[in-house]
Amino acid sequence: MNRKLITILTGSLLCSLPVLADGGPQPPSELSDPVALVLLTVAGGLLLAIGVLGNAVIGAMDIFREKMKNAGDKIIMTTGILLLSCIGQSAFAQDAPVTGNTYFTHLSDNSFYLLISVIMLELAVIISLLFLLRYLVGIKRKRKPAKAVVPGKKRVSWWEKVNNTKTLDADSEAEQDMGHDYDGIHELNNPTPPWWKWGFVFTVCFGIVYFWRTEISRSAPNQLQELAMEEEKAAIAKEIRLKNAANNIDENNVKQLEDPNDLAAGQKLFISSCAPCHGPQGQGVVGPNLCDDYWLHGGKINEVFKTIKYGVADKGMKAWEEDFSPKQLAQLASFVKSIQGSNPPNPKEPQGVKEQ
Incomplete structure (x- = not known):
């Protein structure tokens, strides 16, 4: 049973993976593009996740085999696996569109849409594997019991939920006290908000991409080059403005020149x-x-x-x-x-x- 499942899963994944027309790697000029590197990194991470989930599905087969009681369950399992295979094959049933212009990258339209299609395909496979794994292990959603309303308890505002913080009164401050006392000032457990942490991660990723484009691939100007270009534009605009101002001189607004x-x-x-x-x-x-x-x-x-x-x-x-x-x-x-x-x-x- 396990060998058949492995064969079906492997065949569906291999059929869904794209094959380059020339059978070789992308041209070096396109691989040096930062957008290509980001897309390849995302595709590689998703492929790793597919491998982990596939291994989990194979392990869940042993649990599921014990729960199968009739042929109807076998038919459902086979149908789910076939649907997974169809999703992988239908993602590339049509050629990627070649219209449009990816103006933010040096990738060709075919390469860009090919990478996007691979990522979308991998996401579809991951979602299918998650649903299949959930079915195999028999996970059922459990309703959370209704929380009892405590008299006198303060309601948490949406802003506190976003920041993952809460307003503390004199009694609850003792629970959050970290034991650090500086001249009578107590340090409470007040972690950094999640949005600030993710913002920091985004700035780091942006800085890496920006450094690659400006200092390594030279596909975009750095700050000094941008400043030089803006100063050149400003000089041209100033020259035009002065020229127009000089042509507007008449006997009503003329001033004595001392230069x-x-x-x-x-x-x-x-x-x-x-x-x-x-x-x-x-x-x-x-x-x-x-x-x-x-x-x-x-x-x-x-x-x-x-x-x-x-x-x-x-x-x-x-x-x-x-x-x-x-x-x-x-x-x-x-x-x-x-x-x-x-x-x-x-x-x-x-x-x-x-x-x-």
């Missing part, structure tokens, strides 16, 4: 475009002297910016808004303001109204 780079850029623009009329040092030629305190169209930064931008048609000064960007106009206006009071040689006589 040496901006003044040097404004000086180059002045020498190349404004020096023929105002002189290379702003002393004035055809146009007025820009170094004194007298101005024809206003000497404030927004007024100088407006004069350069729109020009003065009746004085022969062109509008430069088509030639220079708003940022360049601000640099040019700031340079003009910076040379005020510089007293260059051979200055032109003052023109306009003195700036207050």
Whole structure:
């Protein structure tokens, strides 16, 4: 009887196990993927559990054989074993789907779904073995007797159940006292909540996978690489923001620039475009002297910016808004303001109204 059962169980398990098309191991590139390692570890653990449960089922056969009294029990046992075999074979009756994209892993779709199918198959086998073992040993669920209500006993809240703790009064504290006294402070038996312990286990597993991906397989960036990528993105965003802000400058919001780079850029623009009329040092030629305190169209930064931008048609000064960007106009206006009071040689006589 035992030999027949062993033969049936072994045949059902062997039929349910997947066989690779090439008969060899997975490619090294896929085995190095952390998702593949996790799935293979889970599959191996479940396979070990199947071996333990299978051994227990075989041992329970001796107990069950003594309890069998008629052929009906034999038929039920044979039907359960055949169902277990059918579950194992039907799990791979169809090919694994190849549609979709497992974007979180480098595994191919066939390999990923194959491993998932193996794990699901092993779970189905374990559940079947548990039900079969329960039937063989004749386990029956026993109802728990109703708890008697103790007068004056406090009701345990759901939060205390989650944390596996309870509120203690003065009488029950003595039962939980661990005997450690520190300056009158007694240590009670208050273990760490289960959710905290499992959270710690999860962080350890996450750390192992993270270390493997970032430092060993190099399939994901580490913290320093992520920081460098974020800084690069921030620099690009800053450059775009400054460029857009520079293009939004007009005579209403212009500010006088004091950065040496901006003044040097404004000086180059002045020498190349404004020096023929105002002189290379702003002393004035055809146009007025820009170094004194007298101005024809206003000497404030927004007024100088407006004069350069729109020009003065009746004085022969062109509008430069088509030639220079708003940022360049601000640099040019700031340079003009910076040379005020510089007293260059051979200055032109003052023109306009003195700036207050």
